[in-house]
Amino acid sequence: MHPDRETSWTPPADAREQPRQVRRVLKLFRPYRGRLAIVGLLVGAASLVSVTTPFLLREILDVAIPEGRTGLLSLLALGMILGAVLTSIFGVLQTLISTTVGQRVMHDLRTAVYGRLQRMSLAFFTRTRTGEVQSRIANDIGGMQATVTSTATSLVSNLTSVVATIVAMVVLDWRLTVVSLLLLPVFVWISRRVGRERRKITTRRQKQMAAMAATVTESLSVSGILLGRTMGRSDSLTRAFSDESERLVDLEVRSNMAGRWRMAVITIVMAAMPAVVYWTAGIALQLGGPDVSLGTVVAFVSLQQGLFRPTVSLLSTGVQIQTSLALFQRIFEYLDLPIDITERDEPVHLDRVKGEVRFENVEFRYDGKGGPVLDGIDITVPAGGSLAVVGPTGAGKSTLGYLVPRLYDVTGGRVTLDGVDVRDLDFDTLARSVGVVSQETYLFHASVAENLRFAKPDATDAELEAAARAAQIHDHIAALPDGYDTVVGERGHRFSGGEKQRLAIARTILRDPPVLVLDEATSALDTRTEAAVQDAIDALSADRTTITIAHRLSTVRGADRIVVLDAGRLAEQGTHEELLARDGRYAALVRRDARLEPTS
Numbered sequence: 382m383h384p385d386r387e388t389s390w391t392p393p394a395d396a397r398e399q400p401r402q403v404r405r406v407l408k409l410f411r412p413y414r415g416r417l418a419i420v421g422l423l424v425g426a427a428s429l430v431s432v433t434t435p436f437l438l439r440e441i442l443d444v445a446i447p448e449g450r451t452g453l454l455s456l457l458a459l460g461m462i463l464g465a466v467l468t469s470i471f472g473v474l475q476t477l478i479s480t481t482v483g484q485r486v487m488h489d490l491r492t493a494v495y496g497r498l499q500r501m502s503l504a505f506f507t508r509t510r511t512g513e514v515q516s517r518i519a520n521d522i523g524g525m526q527a528t529v530t531s532t533a534t535s536l537v538s539n540l541t542s543v544v545a546t547i548v549a550m551v552v553l554d555w556r557l558t559v560v561s562l563l564l565l566p567v568f569v570w571i572s573r574r575v576g577r578e579r580r581k582i583t584t585r586r587q588k589q590m591a592a593m594a595a596t597v598t599e600s601l602s603v604s605g606i607l608l609g610r611t612m613g614r615s616d617s618l619t620r621a622f623s624d625e626s627e628r629l630v631d632l633e634v635r636s637n638m639a640g641r642w643r644m645a646v647i648t649i650v651m652a653a654m655p656a657v658v659y660w661t662a663g664i665a666l667q668l669g670g671p672d673v674s675l676g677t678v679v680a681f682v683s684l685q686q687g688l689f690r691p692t693v694s695l696l697s698t699g700v701q702i703q704t705s706l707a708l709f710q711r712i713f714e715y716l717d718l719p720i721d722i723t724e725r726d727e728p729v730h731l732d733r734v735k736g737e738v739r740f741e742n743v744e745f746r747y748d749g750k751g752g753p754v755l756d757g758i759d760i761t762v763p764a765g766g767s768l769a770v771v772g773p774t775g776a777g778k779s780t781l782g783y784l785v786p787r788l789y790d791v792t793g794g795r796v797t798l799d800g801v802d803v804r805d806l807d808f809d810t811l812a813r814s815v816g817v818v819s820q821e822t823y824l825f826h827a828s829v830a831e832n833l834r835f836a837k838p839d840a841t842d843a844e845l846e847a848a849a850r851a852a853q854i855h856d857h858i859a860a861l862p863d864g865y866d867t868v869v870g871e872r873g874h875r876f877s878g879g880e881k882q883r884l885a886i887a888r889t890i891l892r893d894p895p896v897l898v899l900d901e902a903t904s905a906l907d908t909r910t911e912a913a914v915q916d917a918i919d920a921l922s923a924d925r926t927t928i929t930i931a932h933r934l935s936t937v938r939g940a941d942r943i944v945v946l947d948a949g950r951l952a953e954q955g956t957h958e959e960l961l962a963r964d965g966r967y968a969a970l971v972r973r974d975a976r977l978e979p980t981s
Contacts, residue, residue: 443676483529
């Protein structure tokens, strides 16, 4: 495990990028601008209703009660009650619409990130931890829930309330308004500093959460548990996780406490403002200043109290937005990942594929850098023919096979299918035409039938059974208590290696591709199981173009053509008999296998 290892492609954050990020965030809400307009109307209506209440209160204190006008008093009191009812109704409707919009935006983000990752090349996933990917989708997007569901609406609502309240305060008494708003610029400056501080901490916190998620994903998988138990590392893994969690605790505390004292000072000062207003009005009256009625002072304090909540909320929202920009930045990093393997604007679609595969002066380098993994490869595999690729570990065998289905793209030369460069074919043609069975068989945590139907969702039960029979796994499945409804367990751990491999072969048979890439499909199996799986492979390979990447040479002797790779170059090629007679690298590999074969 490597908890501190950096993931791929992490561009630096820059404060100058904030305006562009804000525009991108706002663009996410564009499809829902109609509903957001309704929210705006509700916010405006609620703000107008709320600021009328202090004016009603002034009339009650200055006119209705002193003059004993009971009818007017009842009407004004009823107006205050009605205002509270309308404000509440508007608030509920506003919350419903804004939450719905926010959840739709989160759905759009999750789908966009997932879709982007589905289009990434295999190289991206070989250098990125699975837990990091999961953390971006779960933790980062989940952490933005408050922002996209309520913060945006809260910003509009509080801003509208603040503006409406200040206007109402000026109407009541502009001099008291000036006294009340003297410190507001200082409060805004403080909140901006707190926001920048929390954004930095949030970025570090999310990276730490991603590291912890990756540790959990790796160490608590079936393979991780097996490795930890058999190596006696369970306690050390627990300690490592504890250290990761401890770092997260520190960052969470710092994130929550960042700027708390400064915001607390703002809260204290704003709570004390009514006392300042009463004191100012009293001193002005004693000094012979302008006469302010009791009703005006009480109404003004009521407005000021109404200003206090949205202003503090507005400042806090600014801090929350700064924090959320760190999360949006991490999501945008994934949305901006360059896609290496793309479909042409007008790709070629083949309705029928014969299966001829050519490698024409193929060169490949990982990330286009470093020395060539493959260099100058020229091979032709006729339709229905079989090619075996052998060689020492690291010779580039698997990479060569993965170029056919475009899991990687060549960096020089080209690979063709029926004479068409695979880079010019549409993805649907490639998916239908090229099947891959690898040593690492992946099965979903689902039933046998669901795993098989992943290749052909509309397959009938009869087709499933026929594919399983061809792969020599039907009898075993039928003997299970739940048959084809048996859940295979995570990564298929309820099945042996040979059984999983035959399930993968049955899945490929169901797909029925004309070209087949077998990537060391039997290298991890014992001799007896290998023989059973090889029979299934022989059935699968019939009448197909087959490229077999092999470590054990016993599985490739019948191939039409065998090529030997060494350090990414073609060292030898020919039939089994021709290469043995040449007594070169292939013959040396055969002798090596003979020495490694069990004697009993």
